Amino acid sequence: MGQPTKTIHVHRHQQHLKWSRDIPPVLTIESGETVTFDALDGSNGMITKESTADAIMEFDVEKADPGFGPIYINGAEPGDVLKVDILDLQLGDWAWTAIVPGFGLLADDFPEAKLKIWHIDPTLPYVKFKEGVHIRKAPFLGIMGVAPGVKGEFSTIPPLETGGNMDCRYLTAGSSLYLPIRTRGALFSCGDGHTAQGDGEVCGTAIETTLTASLRLTVCKNQPWVTAPQFQTPPLKQALSASDINSDKGEYATMGIDSDLLEATRKATRSMIEWLTCTKNLTREEAYMLTSVAGCLKMVEVVDMPNYGIVMTMPLSIFVTPGQPNGVAH
Structure with missing residues (x-):
């Protein structure tokens, strides 16, 4: 009888609201191991499927966009690169999109709070915006990053050269992300699940949801060209089903x-x-x-x-x- 498969899991309560090299890791792993993260959405539970627009007015931005982790990877040293292989992303059963007063590209044009709650049917390849408008599911993590190399605490909301809240819709299952390591152990965290998003996320939110993510974390040596996040996407036919391609x-x-x-x-x-x-x-x-x-x-x-x-x-x-x-x- 073979040895049981090792399970490495980060839970929803294992989170932080700032980037810092001084946050104690929740787990220590070896390079090349796979970790599963149970990540809340970017509201950190402040918005529920029963919420109304009132929840937007009560939203505490200081509690938003948590990172789940951090993970210490043995052998990771400043100057190395962390390769994050995105193996699997499983969506929750609901999501939300909001217009937040004072936030977004056209904040002056849209001063009133609005909240949309989405139903996510696991049997369908899309989510329904309204009658006649379907958005294809393309889940990704908005936040993936490692700790900065300088002392201090940094907000999780703006992205950094070490990653963080990049909101990059191309980092779907099958993609690989490369992050410059700036502190020993790398201290990797992730979060901010999305069902789908456009380039720009102009109103300030995507289709925000919980995600269960399986990521393989590997330390790479001698890759000096990686001084900020870089990534590689899978071939189109791997990223999209044939029906999706033909529907273009x-x-x-x-x-x-x-x-x-x-x-x-x-x-x-x-x-x-x-x-x-x-x-x-x-x-x-x-x-x-x-x-x-x-x-x-x-x-x-x-x-x-x-x-x-x-x-x-x-x-x-x-x-x-x-x-x-x-x-x-x-």
Whole structure:
């Protein structure tokens, strides 16, 4: 009879709200071992499936975006690189998206709190935004990082050169993340589960959910080119099922032109919201949320000074014919 498989697990209560090299590790592992994390969503339990918009007004940002860990990896030294192989990501059964007053790309345009609760059906490849709008599941962890190399405490909300709250939608199962190690043991943590998100997360939230994540953590030597997060994604056919690939119907894009990159980004986003409200029967608040969970910002022109060109794209495959269970695009 063989030896039982070793189980390495981080629980929901094993969390921290700051990045610091002085936080004691919750576990110590060997390089190359796999750890499973049971991670709460970015609200840290402050939002529940029964919540209303009142929960947004009572939201304590100091308790948001917890990291689960940290994990000490034997043999990890400053100057090394931690390779994080994302092996598996299992979603919870519900999620949320919110407009938070004073937060987000268009905070001045949307001053009122709004909260959307999503149902996640494990038998379906998508979640339903509303009748006729389906968003394909593409789960990822918004937070993956190691401890900074300098003394002090740092918020978990902005990303750092050592990772953290990167909110990078490409870090799905099958991808590998590379992080520069700045302190002995690396002290890796993760969290902030997402069901799906667009590039930019413009309203400030994605489709936020709990996640159970299985990650393999490996120390790599002699990789001096990794001075900030880098990653590798799997081949397209591995990342998406054949049905997902065949459902592609192209994109609609809106462009913002301005001498200021941030203002060009706002213009592109506002134009997409206008298109969605005029052509897809969405309220302005619904359109803003949809740009955050499905719209993707791209820099299409940055050399013809003094103006920059930023576009927001929206996949047309998310718009389906009502009554078609598999989602047939218009």
